Amino acid sequence: MANIHTLDPSASPLDYYGWELRRQREAACLKQGQLGEIIFCTGSLIGQIETTKKLPTRDFSERVDAALGTGGMFSRLIGLVLRSQLPAWFQPYADMEAKATYISTYQAQVVYGLLQTEEYARALLATGLPDDLENQVAARIERQRILERERPPFAWAVLDEAALRRPVGGNDVMRRQLLHLLEFADHRWMRIQVLPFAAGEHASLAGSFTTMRFDEDPDIVYTEDVISGHMTASPDTVREAALRYAHLQATALSVEESAALITRVMEECYGDRPRPEERAVA
Known part of the structure; x- marks a missing residue:
């Protein structure tokens, strides 16, 4: 078993969290x-988190801050x-995603990923058979x-x-996932369009991709294969990705038409239409 006294707080954020939690607790x-x-x-649970055997949650962290007066x-x-x-x-992609000013x-x-419900994410991530699914x-x-x-x-x-x-996680999970997408219909910072099957061939049949723009750094294009991700700031690649996007x-449905299609898919595939009170503004 890990011993908190031997934890190196510089080894990882989790080690530092456990080390600091014990230090602050003992100081109190x-x-x-x-x-x-x-x-x-x-x-x-406190002991497990202090010894890095258990991952803390955001709710736990907020309660600890309040209890120990650690200023957040x-x-x-x-x-x-x-x-x-x-x-x-x-992780390099997540770091850049957190700094981006525009994501397409x-x-x-x-x-x-930024639009997934917790249930949908769990069902999707479980397909990789991870040992640390909940983390x-x-x-x-x-x-x-x-x-x-x-x-x-x-x-x-x-x-x-x-x-x-695609019914990831089953009908109930998908219904809630599509309902979640509808919550972004009037979102100020997020726009969702659907590329319908009726569009036929299109500019990215080769697969998914993401472009990120920054205030000071060059634009980046990100793609994934089965086991890893790839980022590039090559101007030629960025230009090609922008053209394809x-x-x-232009081929996808409008934001309003996309919301209507999402609603229709909910009814056709998952047996229900969203009720008016469920269409909350995100």
């Missing part, structure tokens, strides 16, 4: 069980901790917090109709 003269009582969890330190640190749980090959993506098979789910949901910033990136997603009709946007 609290035993693990006492802190657990204050934040409504077990002392065992753990709430800030949890983002780094959760991002460190992403696959090593994906075409997704040929599945719903874009990966938490990390993916944490990525979505960039859309909640005071000034989030402007994002544009073109989803192939296949992403709507413009064609995709």
Whole structure:
């Protein structure tokens, strides 16, 4: 078993979190069980997090900050901790995604990661048979917090109709996922278009890709294969991706028509239409 006294706080964000949690708890003269009582969890959970055996959550971090008066330190640190749980090959993309001011993506098979519900993400990530599924789910949901910033990136997603009709996780999960997409219909910073099957051949039959734009850094194009991701700032590649994306946007349904198609797919494939009260503005 890991021993908190031997943890190197510089080894990883998770190690630092555990090391700092114990340091702050002991500075407050609290035993693990006492802190657990204050934040409504077990002392065992405190111990597991202090020894990196358990991944902390954002809710846990906020409660610890309130209990120990740490000025939001753990709430800030949890983002780094959760991002460190992403696959090593994906972390550079997540770092750039968090800095982007404009994101445009075409997704040929599945719903874009920043738009996924927790249930949908869990079902999708489970197909890779990971040993740390819940950690990966938490990390993916944490990525979505960039859309909640005071000034989030402007994002544009073109989803192939296949992403709507592929029943990832089953009908109930898909119904809630499509309903979640509809919540972005009037979103200020996110636009969703659907590329319908009726469009036939189109500018990106080769697969999905994402372009990110920054205030100071060069634009980046990101693609994935079965086991890894690839980023490039090659001007020729960026120019080609921009041209293809413009064609995709022109071929796809309008934002309003896309919402109507999502609603229709909910009815045809998953047995229900969204009720008016469910169409909340994101």
